[in-house]
Amino acid sequence: MSIKIKEYAGTPLREEDLKQGKVLSIGYWPKAKYNWSAGVAIGRYLAELKNARIVGRQCDKCGRTVVPPRMFCEWCFRPNDRWVILKDSGVVNTYSISHIAADATRIKKPLIPTVIQIDGTTDAGILHLVGETDPKKVKFGMKVQAVWKRPEERTGAITDIRYFRPIER
Amino acid sequence: MKHVKGKMPVNFLYTAGVAGERFLREIKENAKILGVRCRKCDMVHVPPKIYCERCFERLGEWTELASEGQIETFTMCYFDADGNRLAEPEILAVIRLEGANEGIIHRVRKIRDQQVHVGMEVKAVFREKKDRVGSVLDIAYFEPFAR
């Protein structure tokens, strides 16, 4: 009862209150470590990235080809049917220009996080970065191609693709 | 590629809270353990809270507790928090301080003549004042004592 309530609880603090110990606090660094199983679909996806190939999965019922791959079709709810080797190119579905890192600190050279629809899929995009271009020159629908790490640098990770660069149509 | 290693890369800083602030300050400054009384439930809660979890009334009647009490239950830990074997087992106990209806969880050390047991009388051993920081570890441990 907003109008009937005179006072709302809560004791706001400033960062200094904590830093200078005006208010008691306890720090903690959790050891939360994992060893995630990639499984069949992502296992193959990562292994193929090491070979500089992007692979997807195709469902015969709805005809969709998707990436990242999964062993099931979420819309038809059935095991999907086959692996498809895709091109390592695509088009920009949407993009942004990031001036901050994951921990909210500022970075000097902006990154261009982008959803790239991979050629040969049914409008299926992946999250990656666009590089080798001025952020101002990135356009919706722009064609881009993967720039791979050298074979000996590749580890079977999404970062085996360094970024996607714009290409001529 | 079968597995990917990773972690939850987060750190935390927890405030002691409104009740915790007063409780831990009193330990730090005066080596005294405070509880808080709920008249309605006729109980003394420790560590103190700003509310009684049973009747949900707001509490404010702070009361000083003895630093002696009885072991309500205990266990002997052979491993540390990471699962490494300890050289000597650590005894952890729930200690019901005189005047309280709840028990502090803490280490029990300096067990000599007798076996640790339920009902054993123990008292808090505080760190030196200069070493106290406002934490439950300002109580170094509990040790047996005879009346």
Place this chain on the structure above:
Amino acid sequence: MTKFMRRAQETGKELAYEAARMALDSCGLRIEDIESVTMGSAPDAFDGVHMKGEYLIDGAGAWRKPYMRNYVGGGTGVFAPIHGWQHVASGLFDTCLVVCEEKMSSCRPHPQAAFLTIFDNFTERPLGPNLVWIFALEMHRYMHVHKIPKEKIAAVSVKNKKNAMDHPCAQLAQKITVEDVLNSEVLVWPVQRLDISPTSDGAAAVVLASEDVARKITDSPVWIDGVGWNLDTAYWTNRDLYYPQYVENAAKMAYQMAGIKNPRQEIDFAEPYDPFDYKELHHMEGLMLCKKGEAPDLVWEGVTQRDGKLPVCPSGGLLGVGNPIAAAGLMKICELFWQLRREAGKRQIPGDPKTAVAQAWGDLMQVGTVVVMRA
């Protein structure tokens, strides 16, 4: 509800207690009258407690009661009363206390760090994504498809921060202009500093009761007449982000239950989820309060002001009041309650509002949770 604060001294339990105590006092109930409790709270990686729901039990008034925690990411704050409604409408309980709590400041050095852990472990996290990335991607797509200029989006932030000046719990109430938003620091284009709600500590609570019991407690209950919730695929890069289909699905579910056929005419005001300014517009469209792409014009023309034809976020929203995730969603339910009872004080919207909708959104731009309430 508690104040919403960047950092609170209170522990999560204490925040939950303050909100729950206030909710009980507001309807004159004792804790013995509460038969069940449901907790809404977002990631454990904020408060820094695993099984956070268990940790909060005593503060939420759930001692020796049936108690569960529901969790749909950012959508939790509006799902929690839906879960509470399920407790009561199932016939199992006459009363349910719904509590939402968040203490984001425990996460250091900045709560943003926790958001890295919401991304796919294999295909996204190694890229070092920031939470703002995905919203910038969605916002940009939305702007591109409908050719929306940034000013019209910024107008949402201006409105909500101004509305919040009348909210006693607000963290970021301020009078700003569209230019201020457009000139604020660019974080991840097109998202700028003033497009974003803050991180916050806070809690909110509501008491739900069955019809018979409600009528005994109060002469002016506010009814939950419609509930809906919906989750889209986790493969967010495989969808077109310009439109929140999942919000539409959730809204349809809630409207059908509430017998609402034409939301544009039957809804008197709305509290859509606004962690970013464009989200309010996106969600107005998903809630079918206007046509796709039309929301930016409505805010620009002042239709969504408190004295406009369709007031939107009269509370000040997350942009103005603050965003302790789950508690912010429940704050919207509180606002519907206060407005529909005409107890919103300086925030009271004119006229005689009878029907309102609140909505929250979350996960990987995936969840819609919708509640329709009537006086």
Place this chain on the structure above:
Amino acid sequence: MAPRVAVIGVGMTQLRSIAPDLSYKEMMFEAAVKAYNDAGVDPRRDVQSFICSSEDFWEGTSIFDEYVPDQIGASLKPVCTISADGLYSLITAYMQISTGLIDVAAVEAHSKPSEIVSIRNIMSLALDPIYVRPLAADPYFVAGLEMMRYLHESGNTREQCARVVEKNRRNALENPYAAYASQTTAQDVLASEAVCFPLGKMDIAEPADGAAVVVLASEEKAKDFCDDPVWILGLGWCSDTPCLEAREWGEATYAKVAADKTFKMAKDVRPKDLDLLEIDDSFSYKELQHLEAMGFCKEGEAGVLTEKGVTAPDGEIPVNASGGSLGMGYTFEMAGLQRLCETVLQLRNRAGEHQVKNARTGFVQCWRGIPTASGAAMILTSEGS
């Protein structure tokens, strides 16, 4: 009288100490396919609500709710997560169906502890950060404290706890889903290394990977889809204080309150009417403590009953004929749903080698594990279909 709700299908993967070849998504898909096939439903067409069970730090992913819909056929449908044991999610499904809003719902829970590098570190993160965590103790100390006080108050012995392990590990020999079947003897258990005395290593159920999905339906839909529905007669859940300091250590009050509510709801059912119990045995002493707290025997009697074989599969009240968590493996937030699946198989006379004769009415219970004092219970029957 309230409309009835039935379980119409269950699906579970085989539990394994480690399932490195499959992702959690692939395990969930397998369980879901089995459950929908068992229920005869198409999830895209027939299931209106999906409820999943997870806690972020078990997964290593914040907001795990994000990743659940696709592999259970739930995309663009009503989906929510309950941060608790799958039995709580099942209760939420029950409530949703009872409101009349939903006719058919699916419940999911899974467990992938093999991906957690150190379970102890995660368990520690659930302890109170101000009062308990600074002690930097092995989190199993909570069970050690409880076991000590419980044995002290009840008069049961460590030997009797060890007999529970012996029974459940051996029961698991007949259960193809089980990961930890063995010819363990009570002596082996007593001789296992001390962890948090009196708790020894073999008193602790070993973790297992797996996934389970259960389909529920309203009375009308249950009869449409299913020839042998299993009806939910009663359910209850309860949380005691989360504060270790305030706990009554010898008693499992949460279990007592949850069971009382369950029996109250299932009016005509008394403990002696139950043909089998699948209850929490994530630690050996827990099975005894839970039996006593929930009124299946008097305080201090559970140990003797175990020794006499009363709780054996062919005894008077078979307890954890499946092998329980000690024999099948402990599956965290899936533990309760696993017991429910086992009970449903039993009540439909489909449990195979470990079928309990003439099982018609069963009781399921879960506890949320260290450091909680929360749990749920349920009574189900295949009678009156």
